[in-house]
Amino acid sequence: MNYITRAIELAATHSRSGINGPFGAVIVKNNSVIGEGWNRVVELNDPSAHAEINAIRNACQHIKSPILTDSVLYTSCEPCPMCLSAAFWARIDTIVYACDRIDADKIGFDDNNIYQELQIGNIEKKIKLIQQQQEEGRVVFTNWENNKNKIMY
Amino acid sequence: MNYITRAIELAATHSRSGINGPFGAVIVKNNSVIGEGWNRVVELNDPSAHAEINAIRNACQHIKSPILTDSVLYTSCEPCPMCLSAAFWARIDTIVYACDRIDADKIGFDDNNIYQELQIGNIEKKIKLIQQQQEEGRVVFTNWENNKNKIMY
Numbered sequence: 001m002n003y004i005t006r007a008i009e010l011a012a013t014h015s016r017s018g019i020n021g022p023f024g025a026v027i028v029k030n031n032s033v034i035g036e037g038w039n040r041v042v043e044l045n046d047p048s049a050h051a052e053i054n055a056i057r058n059a060c061q062h063i064k065s066p067i068l069t070d071s072v073l074y075t076s077c078e079p080c081p082m083c084l085s086a087a088f089w090a091r092i093d094t095i096v097y098a099c100d101r102i103d104a105d106k107i108g109f110d111d112n113n114i115y116q117e118l119q120i121g122n123i124e125k126k127i128k129l130i131q132q133q134q135e136e137g138r139v140v141f142t143n144w145e146n147n148k149n150k151i152m153y
Numbered sequence: 154m155n156y157i158t159r160a161i162e163l164a165a166t167h168s169r170s171g172i173n174g175p176f177g178a179v180i181v182k183n184n185s186v187i188g189e190g191w192n193r194v195v196e197l198n199d200p201s202a203h204a205e206i207n208a209i210r211n212a213c214q215h216i217k218s219p220i221l222t223d224s225v226l227y228t229s230c231e232p233c234p235m236c237l238s239a240a241f242w243a244r245i246d247t248i249v250y251a252c253d254r255i256d257a258d259k260i261g262f263d264d265n266n267i268y269q270e271l272q273i274g275n276i277e278k279k280i281k282l283i284q285q286q287q288e289e290g291r292v293v294f295t296n297w298e299n300n301k302n303k304i305m306y
Binding site: 067 | 157158161164165168169170171172174175194195197198199200201202206209210213214217218219220221229230231233234235236237238239240241242243245246247248249250251252253256257259260261263266267268270271272279280281282283284285286287289290291292293294296297298300301302303304305306
Protein backbone atom coordinates (compact mmCIF):
# COMPACT_ATOMS: atom_id res chain seq x y z
CA MET A 1 0.00 0.00 0.00
CA ASN A 2 1.15 3.53 -0.77
CA TYR A 3 0.70 5.31 2.54
CA ILE A 4 1.01 8.85 1.19
CA THR A 5 -1.78 8.04 -1.27
CA ARG A 6 -3.86 6.86 1.70
CA ALA A 7 -3.16 10.14 3.59
CA ILE A 8 -4.25 12.15 0.52
CA GLU A 9 -7.35 9.96 0.19
CA LEU A 10 -8.28 10.66 3.85
CA ALA A 11 -7.84 14.40 3.18
CA ALA A 12 -10.08 14.21 0.09
CA THR A 13 -12.81 12.06 1.64
CA HIS A 14 -13.19 13.94 4.91
CA SER A 15 -13.02 17.48 3.46
CA ARG A 16 -15.65 16.91 0.79
CA SER A 17 -18.47 18.32 2.99
CA GLY A 18 -16.48 21.55 3.58
CA ILE A 19 -16.65 21.13 7.36
CA ASN A 20 -13.20 19.56 7.84
CA GLY A 21 -10.01 21.09 6.40
CA PRO A 22 -8.32 19.15 3.54
CA PHE A 23 -5.70 17.26 5.53
CA GLY A 24 -5.16 13.53 6.21
CA ALA A 25 -2.47 11.50 7.98
CA VAL A 26 -1.40 7.91 8.57
CA ILE A 27 1.10 6.45 11.08
CA VAL A 28 3.01 3.32 10.08
CA LYS A 29 5.17 1.12 12.31
CA ASN A 30 6.77 -2.16 11.20
CA ASN A 31 4.93 -1.95 7.89
CA SER A 32 1.47 -1.75 9.51
CA VAL A 33 -0.87 1.20 9.80
CA ILE A 34 -1.26 1.87 13.54
CA GLY A 35 -3.16 5.17 13.30
CA GLU A 36 -5.10 7.41 10.94
CA GLY A 37 -6.46 10.93 11.30
CA TRP A 38 -7.97 13.81 9.42
CA ASN A 39 -8.68 17.44 10.22
CA ARG A 40 -11.70 17.84 12.54
CA VAL A 41 -11.14 21.37 13.94
CA VAL A 42 -14.56 22.79 13.04
CA GLU A 43 -16.46 19.51 13.52
CA LEU A 44 -15.14 19.05 17.08
CA ASN A 45 -14.56 22.71 18.04
CA ASP A 46 -10.96 21.75 18.75
CA PRO A 47 -8.13 23.85 17.26
CA SER A 48 -5.70 21.01 18.05
CA ALA A 49 -7.67 18.45 16.02
CA HIS A 50 -5.36 18.54 13.00
CA ALA A 51 -4.93 15.39 10.90
CA GLU A 52 -1.46 14.62 12.29
CA ILE A 53 -2.39 15.15 15.96
CA ASN A 54 -5.46 12.96 15.47
CA ALA A 55 -3.36 10.25 13.77
CA ILE A 56 -0.76 10.40 16.57
CA ARG A 57 -3.47 10.15 19.24
CA ASN A 58 -5.10 7.27 17.38
CA ALA A 59 -1.77 5.39 17.02
CA CYS A 60 -0.90 5.96 20.69
CA GLN A 61 -4.27 4.57 21.80
CA HIS A 62 -3.62 1.57 19.55
CA ILE A 63 -0.17 0.73 20.95
CA LYS A 64 -1.02 2.02 24.47
CA SER A 65 2.03 4.31 24.70
CA PRO A 66 2.65 8.05 24.19
CA ILE A 67 5.91 7.14 22.38
CA LEU A 68 5.95 6.16 18.69
CA THR A 69 9.64 5.32 18.17
CA ASP A 70 10.48 3.82 14.74
CA SER A 71 7.23 5.09 13.26
CA VAL A 72 6.67 7.07 10.08
CA LEU A 73 4.05 9.82 9.80
CA TYR A 74 2.60 10.13 6.28
CA THR A 75 0.65 13.34 5.83
CA SER A 76 -1.07 15.01 2.89
CA CYS A 77 0.60 18.33 3.85
CA GLU A 78 3.81 19.31 5.67
CA PRO A 79 2.87 19.40 9.38
CA CYS A 80 2.30 22.82 10.94
CA PRO A 81 4.60 23.67 13.90
CA MET A 82 2.01 22.26 16.36
CA CYS A 83 1.92 18.89 14.62
CA LEU A 84 5.68 18.82 13.93
CA SER A 85 6.31 19.44 17.64
CA ALA A 86 3.82 16.70 18.55
CA ALA A 87 5.81 14.36 16.26
CA PHE A 88 8.98 15.32 18.18
CA TRP A 89 7.27 14.64 21.52
CA ALA A 90 6.07 11.26 20.19
CA ARG A 91 9.64 10.43 19.02
CA ILE A 92 8.45 9.78 15.46
CA ASP A 93 11.40 8.92 13.22
CA THR A 94 10.38 10.15 9.75
CA ILE A 95 7.70 12.36 8.21
CA VAL A 96 6.64 11.97 4.56
CA TYR A 97 4.44 14.78 3.22
CA ALA A 98 2.83 15.76 -0.13
CA CYS A 99 1.83 19.47 -0.14
CA ASP A 100 3.91 21.96 1.84
CA ARG A 101 3.40 25.07 4.00
CA ILE A 102 3.42 27.30 0.89
CA ASP A 103 0.62 25.29 -0.74
CA ALA A 104 -1.34 25.54 2.55
CA ASP A 105 -0.75 29.30 2.69
CA LYS A 106 -2.16 29.67 -0.84
CA ILE A 107 -5.50 28.15 0.22
CA GLY A 108 -5.72 30.33 3.35
CA PHE A 109 -4.20 28.24 6.18
CA ASP A 110 -1.82 29.84 8.68
CA ASP A 111 0.93 27.18 8.82
CA ASN A 112 3.58 29.37 7.20
CA ASN A 113 2.73 32.41 9.36
CA ILE A 114 3.02 30.32 12.52
CA TYR A 115 6.39 28.93 11.32
CA GLN A 116 7.53 32.55 10.95
CA GLU A 117 6.25 33.46 14.42
CA LEU A 118 8.34 30.61 15.85
CA GLN A 119 11.47 31.94 14.15
CA ILE A 120 11.36 35.29 15.99
CA GLY A 121 11.89 36.17 19.65
CA ASN A 122 9.05 36.13 22.17
CA ILE A 123 8.98 39.94 22.42
CA GLU A 124 8.44 40.29 18.66
CA LYS A 125 5.60 37.77 18.40
CA LYS A 126 2.00 38.83 17.62
CA ILE A 127 0.82 36.88 20.67
CA LYS A 128 1.79 38.75 23.86
CA LEU A 129 4.00 36.71 26.23
CA ILE A 130 4.41 37.82 29.87
CA GLN A 131 6.42 36.03 32.59
CA GLN A 132 5.14 36.15 36.19
CA GLN A 133 5.73 34.34 39.50
CA GLN A 134 8.61 32.24 38.14
CA GLU A 135 9.86 31.37 41.66
CA GLU A 136 6.46 29.97 42.66
CA GLY A 137 6.41 27.89 39.51
CA ARG A 138 9.89 26.56 40.19
CA VAL A 139 8.79 25.12 43.56
CA VAL A 140 6.53 22.67 41.66
CA PHE A 141 9.42 21.72 39.36
CA THR A 142 11.73 21.08 42.34
CA ASN A 143 9.09 18.92 44.01
CA TRP A 144 8.71 16.98 40.74
CA GLU A 145 12.47 16.53 40.46
CA ASN A 146 12.55 15.05 43.98
CA ASN A 147 9.47 12.84 43.42
CA LYS A 148 10.67 9.22 43.45
CA ASN A 149 7.46 8.02 41.73
CA LYS A 150 7.71 10.30 38.71
CA ILE A 151 7.35 8.79 35.21
CA MET A 152 9.38 10.62 32.55
CA TYR A 153 8.40 10.49 28.86
CA MET B 154 -8.48 35.41 41.67
CA ASN B 155 -4.82 35.16 40.65
CA TYR B 156 -4.98 32.97 37.56
CA ILE B 157 -1.26 32.21 37.36
CA THR B 158 -1.44 30.97 40.97
CA ARG B 159 -4.34 28.72 39.89
CA ALA B 160 -2.27 27.35 36.96
CA ILE B 161 0.61 26.58 39.34
CA GLU B 162 -1.83 24.96 41.79
CA LEU B 163 -3.17 22.69 38.98
CA ALA B 164 0.43 21.73 38.12
CA ALA B 165 1.19 20.90 41.76
CA THR B 166 -2.02 18.96 42.48
CA HIS B 167 -2.05 16.81 39.36
CA SER B 168 1.67 15.95 39.33
CA ARG B 169 1.83 14.81 42.93
CA SER B 170 1.33 11.12 42.01
CA GLY B 171 4.26 11.28 39.56
CA ILE B 172 2.08 10.09 36.65
CA ASN B 173 1.34 13.51 35.17
CA GLY B 174 4.08 16.04 34.35
CA PRO B 175 4.18 19.23 36.53
CA PHE B 176 2.24 21.58 34.26
CA GLY B 177 -1.10 23.37 34.66
CA ALA B 178 -3.02 25.94 32.60
CA VAL B 179 -6.10 28.16 32.76
CA ILE B 180 -7.94 30.07 29.99
CA VAL B 181 -9.66 33.32 30.93
CA LYS B 182 -12.07 35.34 28.79
CA ASN B 183 -13.96 38.43 30.00
CA ASN B 184 -12.66 37.85 33.53
CA SER B 185 -14.07 34.30 33.75
CA VAL B 186 -12.26 30.99 33.66
CA ILE B 187 -13.54 29.17 30.56
CA GLY B 188 -11.07 26.27 30.60
CA GLU B 189 -8.52 24.45 32.72
CA GLY B 190 -6.03 21.71 31.95
CA TRP B 191 -3.04 19.82 33.24
CA ASN B 192 -0.50 17.46 31.75
CA ARG B 193 -1.98 13.97 31.13
CA VAL B 194 0.51 12.54 28.58
CA VAL B 195 1.31 9.33 30.47
CA GLU B 196 -2.14 8.92 32.04
CA LEU B 197 -3.90 9.08 28.64
CA ASN B 198 -1.10 7.73 26.38
CA ASP B 199 -1.39 10.97 24.44
CA PRO B 200 1.75 13.00 23.63
CA SER B 201 -0.45 15.99 22.77
CA ALA B 202 -2.13 16.02 26.20
CA HIS B 203 -0.09 18.94 27.55
CA ALA B 204 -1.68 21.29 30.09
CA GLU B 205 -2.18 24.10 27.56
CA ILE B 206 -3.66 21.90 24.81
CA ASN B 207 -6.02 20.36 27.38
CA ALA B 208 -7.03 23.82 28.66
CA ILE B 209 -7.60 25.06 25.09
CA ARG B 210 -9.70 22.00 24.23
CA ASN B 211 -11.67 22.43 27.48
CA ALA B 212 -12.31 26.13 26.81
CA CYS B 213 -13.35 25.46 23.20
CA GLN B 214 -15.85 22.81 24.34
CA HIS B 215 -17.19 25.33 26.84
CA ILE B 216 -17.74 28.15 24.34
CA LYS B 217 -18.49 25.76 21.43
CA SER B 218 -15.94 27.34 19.07
CA PRO B 219 -12.37 26.49 17.99
CA ILE B 220 -11.53 30.22 18.23
CA LEU B 221 -10.61 31.86 21.56
CA THR B 222 -10.20 35.51 20.51
CA ASP B 223 -9.66 37.96 23.42
CA SER B 224 -8.66 35.15 25.76
CA VAL B 225 -5.62 34.87 28.00
CA LEU B 226 -3.78 31.59 28.57
CA TYR B 227 -2.21 31.38 32.04
CA THR B 228 0.29 28.53 32.29
CA SER B 229 2.68 27.32 34.98
CA CYS B 230 5.44 27.06 32.33
CA GLU B 231 6.18 28.79 29.01
CA PRO B 232 4.29 26.75 26.37
CA CYS B 233 6.33 24.34 24.23
CA PRO B 234 6.19 24.98 20.46
CA MET B 235 3.25 22.57 20.12
CA CYS B 236 1.17 24.46 22.68
CA LEU B 237 2.32 27.90 21.50
CA SER B 238 1.25 26.97 17.95
CA ALA B 239 -2.10 25.71 19.27
CA ALA B 240 -2.53 29.12 20.96
CA PHE B 241 -1.87 30.79 17.59
CA TRP B 242 -4.43 28.53 15.86
CA ALA B 243 -6.96 29.36 18.62
CA ARG B 244 -6.27 33.11 18.16
CA ILE B 245 -5.43 33.54 21.85
CA ASP B 246 -4.40 37.10 22.60
CA THR B 247 -1.97 36.86 25.52
CA ILE B 248 0.00 34.15 27.34
CA VAL B 249 1.13 34.60 30.95
CA TYR B 250 3.64 31.99 32.19
CA ALA B 251 5.65 31.29 35.36
CA CYS B 252 8.59 28.91 34.65
CA ASP B 253 10.26 28.99 31.24
CA ARG B 254 11.77 26.57 28.71
CA ILE B 255 15.14 26.66 30.53
CA ASP B 256 13.52 25.66 33.84
CA ALA B 257 11.73 22.81 31.98
CA ASP B 258 15.00 21.69 30.38
CA LYS B 259 16.64 21.49 33.83
CA ILE B 260 14.05 18.93 35.01
CA GLY B 261 14.38 16.84 31.83
CA PHE B 262 11.65 18.09 29.48
CA ASP B 263 12.39 18.64 25.77
CA ASP B 264 10.71 22.03 25.23
CA ASN B 265 13.96 23.89 24.61
CA ASN B 266 15.33 21.21 22.25
CA ILE B 267 12.12 21.30 20.20
CA TYR B 268 12.31 25.14 20.04
CA GLN B 269 15.83 24.72 18.64
CA GLU B 270 14.67 22.13 16.09
CA LEU B 271 12.07 24.62 14.86
CA GLN B 272 14.74 27.29 14.36
CA ILE B 273 16.68 25.22 11.83
CA GLY B 274 15.85 24.10 8.28
CA ASN B 275 13.95 20.89 7.55
CA ILE B 276 17.06 19.16 6.14
CA GLU B 277 19.00 19.79 9.38
CA LYS B 278 16.31 18.51 11.75
CA LYS B 279 16.72 15.26 13.73
CA ILE B 280 13.35 14.09 12.41
CA LYS B 281 13.67 13.08 8.73
CA LEU B 282 11.34 15.04 6.40
CA ILE B 283 10.67 13.77 2.87
CA GLN B 284 8.35 15.34 0.27
CA GLN B 285 6.45 13.02 -2.12
CA GLN B 286 3.50 13.22 -4.54
CA GLN B 287 3.03 16.98 -4.10
CA GLU B 288 0.94 17.27 -7.31
CA GLU B 289 -1.54 14.62 -6.07
CA GLY B 290 -1.83 16.48 -2.76
CA ARG B 291 -2.45 19.77 -4.55
CA VAL B 292 -5.51 18.33 -6.32
CA VAL B 293 -7.25 18.05 -2.91
CA PHE B 294 -6.29 21.66 -2.08
CA THR B 295 -7.68 22.91 -5.40
CA ASN B 296 -10.93 21.02 -4.82
CA TRP B 297 -11.13 22.57 -1.34
CA GLU B 298 -10.48 26.05 -2.73
CA ASN B 299 -13.38 25.59 -5.17
CA ASN B 300 -15.73 24.08 -2.56
CA LYS B 301 -18.53 26.58 -1.95
CA ASN B 302 -19.50 24.92 1.35
CA LYS B 303 -16.07 25.17 2.98
CA ILE B 304 -15.81 26.62 6.48
CA MET B 305 -12.52 28.44 7.14
CA TYR B 306 -11.13 28.85 10.68
